[in-house]
Amino acid sequence: MNVVEMKGITKRFPGIVANDNIHLTVKEGEIHALLGENGAGKSTLMNVLFGLYQPDEGEIRIKGNKVEITGPNMANELGIGMVHQHFMLVDPFTVTENIILGEEPTKNGLIDKAKAEEEVRSISERYGLRVDPKAKIRDISVGMQQRVEILKTLYRGADILIFDEPTAVLSPQEIDELIQIMRNLVKEGKTIIFITHKLKEIMRICNAVTIIRRGKYVDRVEVNETDENQLASMMVGREVSFAVDKEEAKPDRTVLSIKDLHVLNSRKMEAVKGLDLDVRAGEIVGIAGVDGNGQTELLEAITGLRKVQSGSIQLNEQEISNLKPRSVTKKGVGHIPEDRHRRGLVLDFSVSENMVLQTYYQPPFSKVFNMNYKNVDQYAQKLVQEFDVRTPDIYTPSRALSGGNQQKAIIAREVDRDPDLLIAAQPTRGLDVGAIEFIHKRLIEQRDKGKAVLLMSLELEEVLKLSDRIAVIYEGTIVGWVDPANTSEEEVGLLMAGRKPGMEVKQ
């Protein structure tokens, strides 16, 4: 039976048709992937299904009945639950409090917390979510927070679950766990619509895929009748190469040199513990590691966003530790930050304004005290074209761009400043294969221009593909260097887990 049927859905925003006559049919008990480039309109389509947006045209049938979904409450009643790309949780509240918010079970007019906790615990156990009902949201990891969002939908009795890019924020380990959870959910009779940019994930757990491109419907295919290459080309509209072709690196002088660095994390515990690292001009050094081993703190220390306790950071043989972010930038460091919404963009600024976030005070964007917005806009126009940032125009607030296009805007800004050292933290998180290809090319281009590139990614595959040398970080120090040409995911994986290579062999 078809539990979800969306026919001819059209949704327009000022200046753009986000969904243009899109069809989506989902069968009961399947995991159905929704695939499309950044900005293709996936989130929009799902927001229509969840009642957050009203379609301009088209009809929706749920379990065979024609419905008009006027809001999330109505979606809930129809058994539709959604886990958004960005979570909607109340930080100081506990897991249970967040889950029952709006649907509190009461006893004598008071919230029956014991009962709620019991219920949360039982749902959690049933699907293998392993969430502590009493933990506070701010104390649990992103992966756990996501499970709370899933629990929230289950608690409300949803049997059609929409997951909007759930794996983009997860580490590889967490992804494996999520996939197991999704399998459990389907076993218990749930239906899942799953948005992801990772074709491997689709091949691994989905039954069918619907592909959309630039707001238009392309096709619906069964997963066992397709492969990654075909999916990629249907989605992008051309052949996509997964392999990164790059020449041998020609490393030159040392650009970045870090010695015995010590940095504290936000909880005042030592996160970087005597770390040494160097990056030379003309090479890409990849940092591989499990999330939370000091990567974030290391990059923030280099860029001046976090205080260095001791040790030295030299850029072009000049000490830059504990300089202000602006001085670091001026000395020739570009930074694609890990968290693009928190650090990378002022979301309510226009695309144009975001393009000069660091350089607004310099000519030609400024003269003495005054801004020259004409030059700013011209420059932004150029970057938007060059880097294929899809936006209705440069005056659009960055908030209205799709996640991938926001990232492209940041990358355009950082790469175009042509820094000696480019720090790229999770540069392709949440990006479609076409965009990933594009960004990888740009990073390699920087390298070939003789720039130093420091890449931090939680995705081992990306690190292996791009890097000329890999530094494995574990508990705040570099525990080993590996040559990507002569290593395997397994070897790096062991190092990342804190084990020296060779130890396993001896037993």
Add this chain to the structure above:
Amino acid sequence: METMQRRLRESPVITSVVSVLLGMLVGAIMMIAAGYNPIQAYQALFMSAFLMPYDIGETIRTISPLILTGLAVGLAFRTGLFNIGVEGQFIIGQLAAVIVALKMDLPPVLHAVVAVLAGALGGALWAFLPGLLKATRGVHEVITTIMMNFIALYLANTLVRNWLSQGADSTETIPESASLRWDLLSQAFGNSRIHFGIFIALATALFMYYLLWKTTLGFELRAVGLNPHASEYAGMSVKRNLIMSMMISGLFAGLGGASELLGTSGYLAIHGSHTGIGFDGIAVALLGANSPLGIVFAAVLFGVLTYGGPVMQFEANVPTEVIRVVFAAIIFFVAANVVRWMMSKFGNKAVKKSD
């Protein structure tokens, strides 16, 4: 042209206009419930402000300080700060201006200019401390500015009684040389108390627009207000901008206080409680959506209502308090963004009908 486009995107004109209409509707319903004739009342209310040159002059005089306190609140809001201390900065502006007016002996015009500048400076310095505390110690500005309001009030009272007068309840009237009134202007408006303050206010509105959307400092102030983390990443000094924003906000408030004193009252009296003009600035900024032009319009509306209140009472027998209810209702509708909620409701209905 580009900036126009930019501004229009952000403009919540509809919200404000509809909120005003709804607020007046609430007022009308109250009047009907209490047995008054709302049409007659509103007619009296709005006509009164424009009836005679004198009324126009007095209305403009009422509007001037509201523009300045509204701009003060609005500017701070833009940087993510809630400056409740506009009231206190306004009082310090009055105080500084009256001190210069009474204690210094300067030629006409120059005397007034120095007094106005002193008021502006006083307001800015009064706002500096909360800004500094916020930037360095993370103390919330709402707490500190409320405290500073009381300190300002009682400081002014003490100085008026013990230094600026011999134990009296108010200072002497300021000399002609420091006054912001201009006979020609007064005469043109039926000998009302209209004064230069309105020009100061309008110039300040222009200045705020220029500052925010034409200067690099404005770029920073807006960025910090919208996302301090990204601003820090981009190399802006969040602390410096917080302090700057508070000081400019205080400067606007101080200008308001100075021009009100030098133009309208002409002396500083002891007050048992706050003037309320600073707090009205919050309402004005909210209705004007923190944009200079919006604030000017909002101040005009509030000024007209304030000035027309007594006339309405006189002509339609409706108590002036109704005006405050209308104010409150308008603010409620803006703050709760009832308009957007209504639009989404009706929007849905329209979609339903069409298929």
